[in-house]
Amino acid sequence: MGRPPCCDKSNVKRGLWTPEEDAKILAYVANHGTGNWTLVPKKAGLNRCGKSCRLRWTNYLRPDLKHDSFTPQEEELIINLHGAIGSRWSLIARRLPGRTDNDVKNYWNTKLRKKLMKMGIDPVTHKPVSQVLSDLGSISGLPNSTTTNQMAFVNKDLMMSNMVPTKTEPSGSNKSMVENTQEDQVHSWEHHFPYQVLTTENVQPHVFSEAASSTSSSSSSNLTHLGSPQSYSCQTPHCSSFDWSEFLHSDSFMWSLNPSSLVQSEADLSINAKSNGHDKQGVASIEGCCGAGMEYQTKKQCEGHSFVDGILDRDSELRAAFPELLDASFDY
DNA sequence: AATATCCGCAACCGCTCCGAC
DNA sequence: CGTCGGAGCGGTTGCGGATAT
Structure with a gap:
C-alpha cells in the first residue's frame, strides 16, 4: 500500500x-x-x-541562482566531491553557491561523466578503467561462467567510450584523479553488485566485443587479458597466476596525470561509507575532504609507500571490512 | 532544404527522511 | 511507538534546439 x-x-x-x-x-x-x-x-x-x-x-x-555556465573551478570541485562522496548532488551543490543539485547532476551527466570516460577514468569509481575491469575480474572464487557475467555490468557507457587512457587531455583540463578511498571502493561495490544478479548472457558477447574492439595500443594488453575467459580462473591479487601489482603498474602513469590532484584519505572521509540515507553528517564531513588529503598521499609516498602498495592495502582493508564478499556462500 | 540524430536541460517520478501528532 | 504527510533527494524521462547527413 x-x-x-x-x-x-x-x-x-x-x-x-x-x-x-x-x-x-x-x-x-x-x-x-x-x-x-x-x-x-x-x-x-x-x-x-x-x-x-x-x-x-x-x-x-530562486533569485540567488546562477544561470551562467560552470567555471573550471566549479567543474573541478564537482569532480573532486563526486570522487569523495559519490552522487550526493545536494551535498555537492551546497559547496557551489548559486547552483542547484539538479544543475550539478545535469552537468555531471552531460559533460563531466563523458569527460572522465574519455580520460579513461571510470566516473563511478574514479579509478582508471583498467583497474575497474581488474577489480571486477579479481573477485575471488568465481566460476568462469559467473565471472564472465560480471563483465556485463561494467558501465556500458564506459565500454562504448574511448577506453584508451590518454596522458594529455586535449582541452588541457586534466581533472584531478581522486585517489581511491575506502568509500570509493564501497561505491564500487554499491554500484556494481546489484547488476550481478541480473541474467546477462545476452549482453555478454556484446560487452566483450566492445571491450576488445574499442581497445587499442596502450591499454590493449590489459583488456585482452580480461577478455580471455580462462584468465578469470584466479585473479586475486595474491594469486600466483595473476600479479595485480604488475597489472596496476601498467597504468601507473594514469595516477601521475596531475601530481597536484586532490586526494583523500580514509581519515579525511569521515562520511559513513554506507550513508545512502540523506544524512546530515555528510555535509560536515565533506568540509575537510578537499584539503588535508594531500598530506596523506605525500606522507605515504615519503614513507616509500607506493601507490600499488596503497591499493593492495586497501584491498586488504576492504576484504576485512566485507568478509562476506569472500564467503563462498555469497552468491553472485 | 529536409530529415535524422544528438545533446542539454527542465521537469517528473518514486522513494526516503523526519518532524508532528 | 506507530502513523501521517510535507520536504527533499537521486534517477529518469521527454522536449526542444543544435548539429550531422
Missing part, C-alpha cells in the same frame, strides 16, 4: 512553465515566503502540483 499522490495528477498542469506561472510563483514567494508548498498552488492561483511549484522555485526561480 503506497502513499497516495500529493495531488490529483490528472487535474494539474504538467510540463514547461509559462512566464505567467513563473510570475505567480514569484509574487507568492515575495509575499509569503517559501514553505508548505502543497498550499502554494491554491494560494497562488496555479493549477500545478505543489511539488512541481517547489521544484520550479528551487531549480529555476
